[in-house]
Amino acid sequence: MAVCARLCGVGPSRGCRRRQQRQGPAEAAAADSEPDTDPEEERIEAGAAAPAGPGPGSPPPRCSLLELPPELLVEIFASLPGTDLPSLAQVCTKFRRILHTDTIWRRRCREVLHRYRHILGLWQPDIGPYGGLLNVVVDGFFIIGWMYLPPHDPHVDDPMRFKPLFRIHLMERNAATVECMYGHRGPHHGHVQIVKKDEFSTKCNQTDHHRMAGGRQEEFRTWLREEWGRTLEDIFHEHMQELILMKFIYTSQYDNCLTYRRIYLPPSHPDDLIPPGLFKGTYGSHGLEIVMLSFHGSLARGTKVTGDPNIPAGQQTVEADLTRRIQLPEAESPHSFDALSRVILEVREQLRQEQQEQEGEGCGQEPPPSPAQPQPEPPAEGAGGELRGGEGESATTQQPPESGQPFVLPAGVSSRNEDYPRTCRMCFYGTGLIAGHGFTSPERTPGLFILFDDDRFGFIWLEFKSFSLYSRVKVTFQNADAPSPEAFDEMLKNIQALTS
Known part of the structure; x- marks a missing residue:
């Protein structure tokens, strides 16, 4: 509100040009602290409170604007031209306080910002x-x-x-x-x-x-x-x-x-694993890129806000199936890449068979019998254990442990950043988008989605034996919220269609 006041000359404005060039983006500044009393205000109030002279012929006492209710003064001031408000704010402290009312400055903003709003x-x-x-x-x-x-x-x-x-x-x-x-x-x-x-x-x-x-x-x-x-x-x-x-x-x-x-920031839901938003992620020789993480039912999706010659901005880079949780071993030592690859590929094959069964049922055909899946057993206490794929384990029903579980990159997996978290909450089966230069021959390759904490997640790309670390963008962006979940979904479709 104080920022809007400065647009019309009310409030602190000295050095605004130098400050915005020197400091960068700034939130609206708080109004300057003001004294409790003002000499001009005391003079006006004293004049308004002076008793009328004695005698029947004395003129009636004058009514001061200061005696009007603040709500009425807000309406009066809001109807005045914006160019008159700076002078009005210099009359007394009470007027200055009222001129900092949001109702007045919302109207002034619409007047001043013109079409650029x-x-x-x-x-x-x-x-x-x-x-x-x-x-x-x-x-x-x-x-x-x-x-x-x-x-x-x-x-x-x-x-x-x-x-x-x-x-x-x-x-x-x-x-x-x-x-x-x-x-x-x-x-x-x-x-x-x-x-x-x-x-x-x-x-x-x-x-x-x-x-x-x-x-x-x-x-x-x-x-x-x-x-x-x-x-x-x-x-x-x-x-x-x-x-x-x-x-x-x-x-x-x-x-x-x-x-x-x-573009909009993704809306949040009570059952989201972590707050959605923007993250910075590593992409091999392409450096760091900005990804938007959003949740869609049982899926977590990362959409590129910045891109590269292989995968352009707007494309969905990673996706996690939150119903396919993968249990990591409890050992402190790194597990092998082959063990990780085996369990991820098993989950992919399981998903492929389920999809074929659904397509067969839709065509009226008898679905082929699916092999019985053994129920996963937890590793023995103190043992390293094997990686296990969980069938139908939803993230909303499986709460992450408070302290997390140990996490070490499998031997042979490369990472540009060795300073990754050594504990994680949970892991899921996921896919990542890969393509040739110029977004040629795009395809989704299996991988592992790792949720570290509220501000970091990772993805292991099986195709490249590489690890990407994503860290939350901790910036408060103004006027960036989606008006509705439907508007956000429509925005995702539009930016993806521009680069397809």
Whole structure:
């Protein structure tokens, strides 16, 4: 509410421009503390309370605005033009307090934000297969679009990094200035076009501020020296994926309109294993990527918000069947990859047979007899035991142990991050999406979904003998909640269809 107040000049505004450039995304600031009494207010109240002169001919006492109920003052102030409110706030402390009422500033926000109020929220830029994550928020006198980037590979638990891409000034009443914030020289004039309710585009209007005589390669090298303080050769191998993404954004800003499509954070349900949301995950040579974890009945699905040339953004990367729980051995020493592979493939074969039976019943055919499945027995106390696949063990009926169970990667499984948790709550059969360059010949391969705690999960890819660790994105994104579960499901279908 105090942020909205600053849009019309009420409340603290000094240094807003410097602060947003220096600190990055900020929540709405609390209103400045104010004294309990105000000399001007005391003067007004004293005048209103002064007794009328004696005698029958004395004029009737005047009624002060301060005597009106606060609810009535809110309605009066809310009907005034926004440009008059700063002066009104300087009258007395009581007026300033009332002018911090949410009802007034919700109306002022609708008046000031104009048509740009539709771009507030969470967005995915259309940058080829790479995607991305953009949060558009109100910050002081501006609407700012912040691009969020994963931490440097392989530090999956590090916080997200962010950069401003564009900025919209809100000081004008009937117009707003748009600035392009990205590039090695800026800010400079830009343009925002709202294509439709859930789609908008940006473009820099001063392309000469981006270009250099040496061509694009020289431009990009100059930008690297200014932004990173290092040369392209020094950091190419260390941050290859990020450099490709940054260069794509950098060139798209002035060669084409960069389009953004709205995305939502997944809704939560009481029976979810962990809170759904955004996670940072390791993907081998592709570095760290952003994945959205959501729950759909008995399935947990991870959808890529950022992608790579093999699996583009928008595709469902991992999926866990929460009815197919796999029991790990209790031993402290690593179990073999062959044992893990065997039990996972057995679960896959079991699922295939069940699917065939269901298809046969649907066609009116007699289903083939399925072999009797032995009931799994718990390993003896103190023994290592075998990996076991649980048939029909739902996560909602099997509560995770409070202390967890030991977890060690099987011998032969590679991991970019050796600092993974050594205990886990439970494991499930899952599948992961793999494909060739350019998303060619995509297929789902079996794997193991490991739930470590509320903020981390992992996936072992049998096809590659590799392990991916995912850590929660701990950022409070504004205006990012889905209006309904149906709207979230529709959003997932739309972003997946764009890359299929």
